[in-house]
Amino acid sequence: MPKNYSCLPSALLLLGLTVGAAQAQTISRTAATAIVNENAGSVSLSFSIQNPGATASTVEAVVQGISTAVAGQDFTFTSAQTITFPAGSTAAQTLTIPVLDDATVEETEYFTVRLQNPTNATLASGAAEMLVYIKDNDTSAPVPARNLTLSLLQSYQTATPFSGSTQINSAEIVAYDPSTKRLYVANSVGGKLDILNFTNPAAITAVASIDIKPYGGINSVAVRNGIVACALENTNPQANGSVVFFDQNGTFLKQVTVGAMPDMITFSPNGNYVLTANEGEPKADYTVDPEGSVSVVDVTGGVASLTQANVTTATFTSYNNQAVQLRAQGIRIYGGLASAPATVAQDLEPEYVAVSPDSRTAYITLQENNAIAVLDLATKQITAIRPVGYSDLRQPGRGIDASDQSGDVLIANWPIKGMRQPDAIAAFEVSGTPYLLTANEGDARDYSAFSEQVRLSGNSYVLDPTLFPNAALLKNNSVLGRLNVTNKTGDTDGDGDFDEIYAYGGRSFSIYNAASGAETYDSGNLLERITSTDATYGSVFNASNSFGEVPTRKNRSDDKGPEPEGVTTGQIGNNLYAFVSLERIGGVMVFNINNPASPVLESYVNNRSLTAGTGDLGPEGIVFVAAANSPTGQPLLILANEVSSTVAVYAIQSPVLATTSARTAAPLALYPNPAQGTTVHLSRPVSGTLTDLLGRPVRQLLAADHFETTGLGAGVYMLRATDGATSKLIVR
Known part of the structure; x- marks a missing residue:
């Protein structure tokens, strides 16, 4: 029923109107952040007032809260400063802070200015703090050694990738067989095995496209001496998958059963085994959650005589009673529903397999679990599960560009731990010592019945007020608010708020001692520094790989940055190199790893448009071809680009020194x-x-x-x- 105010006395109505018009004076910062170059001399911060009164208002500004910059070294601010808003004036007031230009090479630094003790005014809720970024001017762009160069020979389109906005084909994984000079490409979206003639790497031609759908969904492919092995998930993905063997022309040979959802397949170096990483992801509603596993197919007797008896599937069931110990080591065991938590065996999800050069040991990345499993190929048993550790983003050289809305590249240190969560892994040796190389992409579990991914700014993601007194500022979208984080790790005291922040991916590659699991090297923020300062591709820094769309700079900074996806190694002359592909911005980086503790950047190449969603997009599979096995007689690098459905081939020019030697x-x-x-x-x-x-x-x-x-x-x-x-x- 409408309210009727006609019976109120006129004096009371007038009083009500007067009270309603009198609004409180409110002071706030005009922006959540400010960015200044270290050599600018000073930074000016703007503050505003709403509804100024007949009497002047004041507020104190202090430097207080999260900070990596140091007063007296990076800026000058010795005591509280008073900001005055004249009576009746709505003009913004400016606070100028001197900025000091030091000679130290460092990441972007920042400090917090907080408003306090207002007079004749109140502070606007959530707008009393401001973060000031100081961009360093002493850090030079990483300079490639360029002792070898990569030249694009061809980007071959295996199939039309999209129909409108729907992807209909892909080129996810590529395998090369020197004995037949053919490439085999896993077209997972199109459900095909594409066979290519690689006799002339600069003029690839199609041989055949095999419909894989009658056997299952293709996830990966490997080849050796004319035998092609494909990892296929079941039409019911949570049921056991299979390995299907074909000859060089795609003619069916054999099919054997392996674990649920085989995601990657490889031959051991000696050719005796075919191994699959069986991811075993749950159904979206978590009504079915198969166990993760690793299958070993013994092919020493040849494929013709292969039976199911030649398949051994190693499981993790023996670790089911060790969940507490595994979590204490830093291994993430967290899946399942509250009413039915996943067992350890269900929670572990093998992603990728690398086999030691002597074919005795397999190493399996457990991406979501932030770990690596070790498999003894003699006993076919899992012998260890090792944590890969977290990247402490507070440490020098470990900062990230954390926001897609900060406007500039700001690689800074934050109170965050980056979950490395490696995808691809490679095994190699230097001077008799075994090592592992990982691409620390990161990944989240995001299902209809279970999702761990939230924005840091989300209302459900509550930061501990004691440990994060600047929570409101951190949650601003120009600071960390847009960053995707997990809500399943970080509540260390179990009180419902988060005491530690965990983000996805290390944005790096790591090298570990394979025997002990000890970390030998982590590239930290090097990949972001390289791509952000690249003369050509810096303009699409941390851009996504959407097909047909204009790339947007930094639109993946709030996710996992460049997302290192694939790794491999290759010997050229006297030198051993690591090749690291970047799923989002694209391309591949090359590092000399003769000293695994101190890799040297050699080159970064990319082949995507800067103005349109064309070129090679979404590199995943990566293959190094030694000169002795190359159709051209020189080393090659092959990239399978999932989004663009292209295979890119690069010729590698060897060092002059090796040729002379x-x-x-x-x-x-x-x-x-x-x-x-x-x-x-x-x-x-x-x-x-x-x-x-x-x-x-x-x-x-x-x-x-x-x-x-x-x-x-x-x-x-x-x-x-x-x-x-x-x-x-x-x-x-």
């Missing part, structure tokens, strides 16, 4: 050659690396005049001495 090196002979389960002798002692046809190290020699071939599968190998000499070995 090879010309002057003394001849090197191996005997007996061919060899069969015996000792191989060298015509002179050398140090060097014996690699398989894919360029993967299988033996490391140090001033050796002989080595054992035990454990090496039949095939062709190449010994590359550090003095440049090479010699081919045939093992029967």
Whole structure:
């Protein structure tokens, strides 16, 4: 019923109107952040007042709260300063703070200015703090050594990727067979195995496109000596998947059952085993949650005689009673519903497999769990689950660009832990020491019945007020508010708010000692520094890889940044290199890893449009081709680009020094050659690396005049001495 005020006395009505018109004076900052260059001399901060009164209003400004900049070193602010708003004036008032130009190489720093003790006014709720970023002017852009260069030979379109806004084809994983000079591409979206003629890498042609859907959904492909192995998930993804073997032309040979949702497949270096990482993701409503596992298919007897008896699936059930201990080590066990938590075996989700050069051990990334599992190939048993650790973003060299709305690239340190959550992994050796290389992409569980991903600014994500007194400022979208974080890790005292902030992905690559699991190296913010300062691709820094859309700079800064996705290694001359692909901004980075504790940037190449969503988008699969196995006689790098459904081929120009050394090196002979389960002798002692046809190290020699071939599968190998000499070995 409408209210009727006609009966109220006129004096009372007048009083009500007067009271309603008298509004309180409110002081606030005009913006949540300010950005200043270190050599600017000073920064001016603006503050405003609403509804100024007949009497002047004042407020104190102090430096208080989160800060990485230091008063007296980075800026001058010795005591509280009073800001005065004249009576009746709505003009903004300015506070000028001197900024000091030091000579220290550092990340973007910041300090907080807080308003307090207002007179004749109140402070606007949530608008009493301001963050001031100071951009360093002493940090130079990373300079590639350029001892080798990558030149694009071709970007081959395997199929039309999109129909309107719907993706209909992809090129997710690529495998190369030197014996047939063919590429095999897993087209997971189109449900096909695409076979390409790679005789001329600059002019790839199609051979066939095999419909895989009758067998299941293709996730990955591997090939060796004309045998193609595909990892296929079941039409019911939570049921057991399979490995399907084809010949070089795509003719069906065999099919065996493996664990649920095989996501990646590989041959062991000796060719004796085919391994799959069975991710075992739950159904979206969590009514079904299969166990993660790793399947080992013994193919020593040949594919023709293969049966299900040749398949061993290693599970994690023996760890089901160790959830508490695993969490204490930093391994994330957190899935399932509140009424039915996942067991450890259900929670662990194998993502990717790498096999040691001696084919004795497999290493499996457990991406969502932030861990690596170790599998003994002799016993087919999981022997360890190791945490990969978190990147402490408070530490120098570990900062990130955390907001898609900050307007500028601001790689800064924050009270955050980056969950590395590696995707791809590679195994290699240097001087007899085994190492692992990981691409720390990051990933979240996001299902209809269970989702851990939230924005830091979300109302449900409450920061502990004691540990984060500046929570309102941190939650601003120009600071950390847009950052995606997990709501399943960080409440250390169980009181419902978050005492630690955990974000997805390390935005880095890491190197670990394979024997102990100890961290040898982490690239920290190097990948973001390289891409943000790149003369060409800095303009699309942290841009997404959407097909057909103009790239938007920094629109992935609030997610996982460049998202390192794929890794591999390759020996060229005397040098060992790591190749790291970046899913979002695209392209690949190359690092010399002769010293695994101190990689050296060699090159960054990319092939995407700066103004349209074209070119190579979403690199995932990555393959190094050694010169001995290359159709061109020079090393190649192949990238499968999932979004654009393209295969990019780069020619690698070897260092001049290696070429010169090879010309002057003394001849090197191996005997007996061919060899069969015996000792191989060298015509002179050398140090060097014996690699398989894919360029993967299988033996490391140090001033050796002989080595054992035990454990090496039949095939062709190449010994590359550090003095440049090479010699081919045939093992029967």
